[in-house]
Each structure stands twice: as C-alpha cells, then as structure tokens.
Amino acid sequence: MTKTGAQTLIDTLLNEGxxxxxxxxxxxxxxxxxxxxxxxxxxILTRHExxxxxxxxxxxxxxxxxxxxxxxxxxGATNLTTAIATAYMDSVPMVAITGQVKTxxxxxxAFQEADVMGITRPITKHSYLVKDLNDLPRIINEAFxxxxxxxxxxxxxxxxxxxxxxxxxxxxPEEIDLPGYKPRFxxxxxxxxxxxxxxxxxxxxxxxxxxxxxxxGSSEELRQLAEKANIxxxxxxxxxxxxxxxxxxxxxxxxxxxxxxANHSVQDSDLLxxxxxxxxxxxxxxxxEFAPHAKIIHIDxxxxxxxxxxxxxxxxVGDAKSILTELIKDVRFEERKEWFDKxxxxxxxxxxxxxxxxxxxxxxxxxxxxxxxxxxxAIITTEVGQNQMWAAHYYKFTKPRTFISSGGLGTMGYGFPxxxxxxxxxPGKTVIDIAGDGSIQxxxxxxxxxxxxxxxxxIAILNNGYLGMVRQWQELFYNKRYSQTKLSNNPDFVKLAxxxxxxxxxxxxxxxxxxxxxxxxxxxxxxxxxxxxxxxxNVFPMVPAGQAINRMIGxxx
Amino acid sequence: MKHTITAIVxxxxxxxxxxxxLFSSRGFxxxxxxxxxxxxxxxxxxxxxxxxxxxxxxxxxxxxGKVIDVIKVxxxxxxxxxxxxxxxxxINVPPGKRGEVLEVVNIFRGKIVDVGPKDMxxxxxxxxxxxxxxxxxxxxxxxxxxxxxxQIAMIRGTK
Numbered sequence: 001m002t003k004t005g006a007q008t009l010i011d012t013l014l015n016e017g018x019x020x021x022x023x024x025x026x027x028x029x030x031x032x033x034x035x036x037x038x039x040x041x042x043x044i045l046t047r048h049e050x051x052x053x054x055x056x057x058x059x060x061x062x063x064x065x066x067x068x069x070x071x072x073x074x075x076g077a078t079n080l081t082t083a084i085a086t087a088y089m090d091s092v093p094m095v096a097i098t099g100q101v102k103t104x105x106x107x108x109x110a111f112q113e114a115d116v117m118g119i120t121r122p123i124t125k126h127s128y129l130v131k132d133l134n135d136l137p138r139i140i141n142e143a144f145x146x147x148x149x150x151x152x153x154x155x156x157x158x159x160x161x162x163x164x165x166x167x168x169x170x171x172x173p174e175e176i177d178l179p180g181y182k183p184r185f186x187x188x189x190x191x192x193x194x195x196x197x198x199x200x201x202x203x204x205x206x207x208x209x210x211x212x213x214x215x216x217g218s219s220e221e222l223r224q225l226a227e228k229a230n231i232x233x234x235x236x237x238x239x240x241x242x243x244x245x246x247x248x249x250x251x252x253x254x255x256x257x258x259x260x261x262a263n264h265s266v267q268d269s270d271l272l273x274x275x276x277x278x279x280x281x282x283x284x285x286x287x288x289e290f291a292p293h294a295k296i297i298h299i300d301x302x303x304x305x306x307x308x309x310x311x312x313x314x315x316x317v318g319d320a321k322s323i324l325t326e327l328i329k330d331v332r333f334e335e336r337k338e339w340f341d342k343x344x345x346x347x348x349x350x351x352x353x354x355x356x357x358x359x360x361x362x363x364x365x366x367x368x369x370x371x372x373x374x375x376x377x378a379i380i381t382t383e384v385g386q387n388q389m390w391a392a393h394y395y396k397f398t399k400p401r402t403f404i405s406s407g408g409l410g411t412m413g414y415g416f417p418x419x420x421x422x423x424x425x426x427p428g429k430t431v432i433d434i435a436g437d438g439s440i441q442x443x444x445x446x447x448x449x450x451x452x453x454x455x456x457x458x459i460a461i462l463n464n465g466y467l468g469m470v471r472q473w474q475e476l477f478y479n480k481r482y483s484q485t486k487l488s489n490n491p492d493f494v495k496l497a498x499x500x501x502x503x504x505x506x507x508x509x510x511x512x513x514x515x516x517x518x519x520x521x522x523x524x525x526x527x528x529x530x531x532x533x534x535x536x537x538n539v540f541p542m543v544p545a546g547q548a549i550n551r552m553i554g555x556x557x
Numbered sequence: 558m559k560h561t562i563t564a565i566v567x568x569x570x571x572x573x574x575x576x577x578x579l580f581s582s583r584g585f586x587x588x589x590x591x592x593x594x595x596x597x598x599x600x601x602x603x604x605x606x607x608x609x610x611x612x613x614x615x616x617x618x619x620x621x622g623k624v625i626d627v628i629k630v631x632x633x634x635x636x637x638x639x640x641x642x643x644x645x646x647x648i649n650v651p652p653g654k655r656g657e658v659l660e661v662v663n664i665f666r667g668k669i670v671d672v673g674p675k676d677m678x679x680x681x682x683x684x685x686x687x688x689x690x691x692x693x694x695x696x697x698x699x700x701x702x703x704x705x706x707x708q709i710a711m712i713r714g715t716k
Contacts, residue, residue: 117571117574118574121571121574121575121578122578122579122582125625126625127571129570129571131570146625178625179567179628180566180567180624180625180626180627180628180629181625302623303619303622304616304619304620304622304623306619307612307615308616311612
C-alpha cells in the first residue's frame with residue numbers, strides 16, 4: 001500500500017502506543033498536521049513550543065512512557081531546545097520531532113531553517129535527520145528504543161518536509177539496527193557481592209538515592225533493601241518520592257538545601273550507597289570534603305556516571321531494579337543502634353522548621369496546607385527556585401512519579417507545562433504546580449492550553465514579589481544589593497486567570513489559605529491561587545556554594 | 558600522559574561532529590584525530606591521541622562509548638601496537654643544498670614525491686617521534702608547508 005511520509009509517521013507512532021503528541025504547527029509541518037487531522041492521535045496544542053516540550057516531559061515523568069512533541073522547523077525547533085535540554089539533564093524519555101526545510105534546501109539558509117542536529121547535539125541522547133522515507137519507520141522505532149532504555153533521554157528526529165510528502169510502498173525493515181548501543185541491564189554478580197559485603201560490614205551506612213530510582217521503577221526494591229538491612233535513606237531532589245518520607249528511615253533530601261540530618265548523616269557515614277544518582281555539585285557541595293569517611297558504592301545504569309565527580313570504590317553498572325533485587329538477597333539486618341541514636345539526635349535538634357508565629361502567610365505553611373489538603377496524594381510539579389525547595393521540604397512525598405521538577409537544568413517555566421503533561425497522563429489525579437511569581441510568568445500563556453483542553457491543573461503561586469532565590473543569595477552573599485530581583489509590576493494573577501477563562505483566587509491572609517486550597521481542589525477546571533507570602537522569607541537550611549555540606553546556615557536551631 | 562584510543566564507529570552522517578562536539582563540550586584535549594574507512598564500508602576507524610590523567614581518560618573512553626554511533630572503544634596505549642603518522646612536507650631547497658636535503662630524507666626513508674626549482678615535497682611515514690625528528694632536521698632549510706594525517710594505530714597480532 002502506498003503511503004505518504006506523514007502517514008507513515010503517524011502509523012508508526014500509533015504502533016509505538018503513543019496517545020498524546022504535544023506541539024504547535026508551522027510551515028514545513030503542514031503535511032504532518034494534515035495527516036494528524038484525521039488520525040486518532042490526540043494532539044495537545046500549546047501556545048509556545050517550549051511548553052510543548054515540557055508538557056511531553058511532564059507526561060513522561062508522570063507515566064514512565066515516552067513523551068512525544070512535534071514542532072516546526074527553525075524557530076519552532078529552537079524554542080523547543082530548552083525543553084530538550086531540561087529532559088536531557090534529568091534523563092527523561094522523550095522523542096522530539098522537528099520539521100525541517102526541503103532536503104534540497106538544507107544548508108541554503110532557507111526560510112525557517114536551522115541546523116537542528118547541530119544545535120541539539122550536546123543536549124540529546126541521539127538525533128536523526130531523515131533523508132530517505134524508507135528509513136522512517138526504523139528511525140522512529142530506534143528513537144523510542146534509545147529514549148526509553150539505558151539511561152533515558154531525549155531523541156530528536158529532524159524531518160524534512162519533502163520526506164513527509166513523498167510516498168512509498170516499500171519501506172525498509174522496521175527492525176532496530178544499533179550495533180553501538182547495548183545498554184547493560186544486569187549488574188556484575190561479583191560487584192554485587194562486594195557491595196553486599198560492604199553493606200553487611202558497615203556501621204554507619206547511608207543510602208543516597210537519585211532520579212534513577214524513579215526511572216527504573218525500583219522504589220519498592222529500595223524500600224525493601226533499606227528495611228531489610230536497616231539503612232537510613234536520603235534522596236536527591238530528583239529522587240523525591242522514590243522513598244516514603246513518612247518512613248522512620250527517611251532522612252529527606254540532601255545537598256545544598258538538604259535537611260541537616262541528611263547532610264550530617266552523609267558526612268559522618270562509613271558507607272555511602274548511591275543508587276541512580278550522579279554526585280551533582282548541588283548534592284556534594286565541596287567535593288573534596290564530601291562524605292570523607294565513607295566507602296562509596298555506586299549503582300548506576302550509565303558507566304560514564306561512575307567516578308565522574310567522586311572516586312567510587314565499588315561500582316555496579318546496570319539497572320537499579322535488577323541490581324537492588326539481587327542485593328536484597330545478600331544483605332542482613334543490623335541494629336546499628338549507635339548510628340540511629342546519633343541520627344535521631346540530629347533529627348530532634350535540627351528539624352526542618354520555620355517561624356509561623358506572625359500574621360503573614362509563610363510559603364512553607366502554604367505547602368504544608370497543600371500537603372494536608374491533598375493527603376499527600378497529588379502530583380506536584382514545581383518551577384525552579386524557592387518554590388521548588390519549599391515544595392521539596394514541606395510536602396512529604398511517598399510515591400514515585402509524584403514530584404516533577406527540573407533538577408539538572410533548573411528551568412524556570414517548567415512546572416506549569418509539565419503539569420499539563422502530567423494531568424493528561426494521569427487524568428484521575430490532582431495535579432498542582434507550585435510556582436513563584438517569577439517563574440509562572442515564563443509560561444503563563446499555557447493558561448490558554450489548560451482552558452482549551454479543560455484540564456483541572458491547579459497553580460499555587462508563592463507570590464513574594466521577587467525572583468526569590470536570587471534575592472536570597474543577594475541577601476546572604478551580596479550585602480542585600482537586590483539587583484534586578486524585585487518584580488514590582490506583577491500582573492493581577494486573578495484577573496489574568498479570568499482573562500484566559502480560568503478561575504483565580506488571591507490569598508493574603510493565613511486563615512484563608514486552607515479554605516482556598518479546598519475550594520480550588522473542588523473545582524473541576526484550572527485554578528490559579530495567588531498566595532501573597534512573606535516577601536523576604538529564605539530557604540533554610542542552606543549550604544553556601546562551594547562549602548562542605550555539613551557547613552549549613554539557617555535551620556540549625 | 559598521552560593516550561592512543563581507537564574507536565570503530567558507524568559510517569554515518571554527523572558521527573565526526575558528534576565526537577568532536579563531545580570533546581569540546583566535555584573539555585577534553587585532543588592532540589590528533591584521524592578518521593578513515595575500514596575494510597567494511599559501513600564502519601570507520603577513528604584514532605585519537607588524547608592528553609590527560611587516568612580519570613580524564615576514563616571519562617573519554619566512557620563518554621565515547623555513550624555515543625550511539627560508536628561501536629567499540631579501545632585504549633591501546635598499554636598494548637603492543639603499531640602507530641603511523643603520514644606527513645607531506647614542502648621544503649625550501651636553496652641552490653647547492655639539494656644533496657644535503659636528500660641525505661636527511663634518505664636517512665629517514667622518506668620519499669621525494671615532487672621536485673620544483675626551489676622546493677621539493679617529501680613524504681614520510683612513521684611514528685610521531687620519527688616524523689618530528691626529520692622535521693627538526695629539515696627546519697633550517699625552511700619549511701614551506703606541512704600536512705599530516707595525525708596518528709593511526711592498530712594492535713599487533715591476533716586476539
């Protein structure tokens with residue numbers, strides 16, 4: 001049967017099980033959008049390509065499936081790059097399809113032409129420029145396979161318009177042909193044995209779990225290991241939800257804005273068991289003084305992550321789920337009373353805390369109320385900055401894929417579009433974007449998308465009138481010289497929500513916080529909550545950049 | 558320390574850009590990079606000479622291995638291997654000096670591949686040291702141009 005390239009693309013996507021495609025049309029993708037018009041694929045039209053990418057990313061993080069986005073050439077593709085880089089840094093499975101000018105015009109500086117392969121090379125796991133329609137089914141299959149296996153990541157398919165218009169009746173085989181790509185799944189049994197011996201012999205072990213726990217779906221195995229061997233667990237920002245924070249073994253998050261007890265535990269440990277984490281500088285602080293007494297086990301799917309930043313004693317390369325399953329068999333319970341007494345002391349003396357005695361609305365209080373109102377069962381997306389850290393501190397995450405945030409790249413404007421993808425992927429769930437007044441304005445236009453698609457996404461703006469995290473650094477390290485961080489002309493977010501056809505609430509009083517959250521949650525459509533919070537509240541504890549992670553300021557008393 | 562790394566890569570559009578880009582974005586320093594086809598037209602062989610300590614070299618190997626089009630990466634520095642660097646050099650040959658130049662070229666078993674009234678082109682292949690040594694001896698006559706392949710290398714024997 002003769003098919004166009006556009007039809008081939010849609011059929012192959014459907015074969016891959018794709019349900020949603022996020023994007024925005026444009027000139028060279030007209031043939032694709034014409035084919036989409038009569039296809040069962042559900043297309044989510046965003047108002048900016050960056051948002052389409054983040055929505056595909058949020059969909060992927062919430063569901064574990066590959067997120068798919070489709071945009072036009074040139075500016076469409078360049079607008080998408082922030083979203084691709086965000087997905088790359090956090091190892092999110094994503095296939096990004098970009099239109100490209102006609103094959104014979106490539107390189108001629110044609111209208112809306114950009115070298116997408118060149119621009120996206122450092123921010124993709126792999127990329128393809130389709131030059132022959134007959135290769136298209138194989139390329140799509142390979143893209144999905146590469147994106148979703150090994151260390152996941154975004155794959156770009158750059159698709160010239162003539163390829164989508166050509167027809168073929170003899171496509172080449174669709175089988176994947178990747179001799180250079182063989183991700184390792186099972187860990188080396190000898191390394192696993194060494195790891196279990198180290199665990200059994202340790203007095204002061206700590207599990208340090210990252211986003212790999214979520215990606216590999218191994219939070220249950222992590223819990224079993226921690227409980228069987230009796231080991232406290234700290235997670236990175238990306239690992240939140242990978243271990244129940246309600247467990248007595250939980251230390252919460254570590255690193256720059258980690259809890260005091262997590263950071264002290266890591267610094268005092270004699271064995272650090274890193275699982276699916278990459279020793280990012282926001283986690284390690286001053287690297288020479290990170291976990292100075294600890295032997296380090298590193299379980300990771302990416303061999304290049306091993307000993308990249310920190311010298312590892314026992315590397316185990318492979319899928320965390322497979323390795324943890326093996327490891328659980330070999331470890332035994334140890335009481336470690338002295339160790340847990342010490343940790344309990346830190347927990348008692350240095351809990352996460354804030355002063356809630358005044359009249360003003362504290363951002364931490366808003367997060368606590370959201371946690372209680374949703375009984376910890378919502379999907380929380382965040383923007384980047386103080387809002388992200390308060391969400392990480394004061395919402396107790398207990399299930400994987402319930403905390404969705406841009407960790408590695410730290411992309412402001414991520415949370416709201418990501419919430420769109422998460423809501424579509426998990427239609428029955430409450431999805432809340434915790435935002436700041438700065439970052440929400442970076443993709444505010446997506447209010448049109450949520451209204452258009454009737455998505456009940458809730459936005460909680462912690463509105464302090466500042467680019468708060470930068471202001472905090474200026475307060476602490478730049479003599480309160482608030483250079484360009486005051487946002488004095490914020491819009492009226494309630495009116496803005498209403499202008500788009502959404503519901504809006506403004507809260508400037510502590511007693512109205514909870515009733516407003518409850519009311520917002522009871523509304524079936526999108527709601528913007530503008531919480532006027534204490535303007536100069538800081539995120540504590542905090543490790544100043546470049547210091548050892550037990551050199552925290554704030555939150556110690 | 559200098560390391561010689563060979564990689565078998567798929568002969569696809571953009572593979573060289575991926576590798577060169579990887580080196581620049583990760584801050585690795587390449588002394589030389591050579592790419593050529595192999596006996597299998599679908600594969601190319603890359604020879605890289607890289608400077609760095611053990612940790613850097615480990616990252617170079619692993620990051621190269623992560624490139625989807627790269628099939629196999631081998632650091633052959635500690636293995637018995639044959640290395641060659643091919644050079645073409647155009648030398649200024651003043652009148653009366655041709656004999657001297659020829660003598661140097663012969664000692665190094667170079668080949669004269671072109672002779673002009675005032676210059677000649679010499680072809681020389683060998684280890685980098687040998688090529689450098691001849692170049693040093695020819696330098697006083699005036700080197701007009703050089704072109705080098707960079708090192709290519711292969712492990713000895715069969716595995």
